[in-house]
Amino acid sequence: MIEERFDSRTLANMNVALDRVCDGTPHGEEHPTRRRVARYIIKCARSGRTTLTELTRAGQQALAKATTAAE
Numbered sequence: 569m570i571e572e573r574f575d576s577r578t579l580a581n582m583n584v585a586l587d588r589v590c591d592g593t594p595h596g597e598e599h600p601t602r603r604r605v606a607r608y609i610i611k612c613a614r615s616g617r618t619t620l621t622e623l624t625r626a627g628q629q630a631l632a633k634a635t636t637a638a639e
Contacts, residue, residue: 578618582609585620589627596631605630 574582589605590596608630609623617623 574613574618578613581618581620581623582606582613585609585623585627588624589631593631601631601634604634 586602586606586609590602593601595601605627608626612618612623612626617626
């Protein structure tokens with residue numbers, strides 16, 4: 569379970585980053601998009617980068633790659 573790997577502050581940052589990246593973007597509320605962004609955010613956090621800025625940046629990269637692949 570993901571909650572066992574991260575402290576409460578990191579989990580909160582991860583949730584905020586996911587919402588920031590997905591809110592207001594095309595398809596941002598669709599499950600496949602959120603899942604892709606979440607995977608990048610989790611990977612970022614596992615590497616020790618847990619600030620809101622770092623997690624948000626990782627999510628934005630996932631979204632940019634998804635957008636590029638769709639074009």
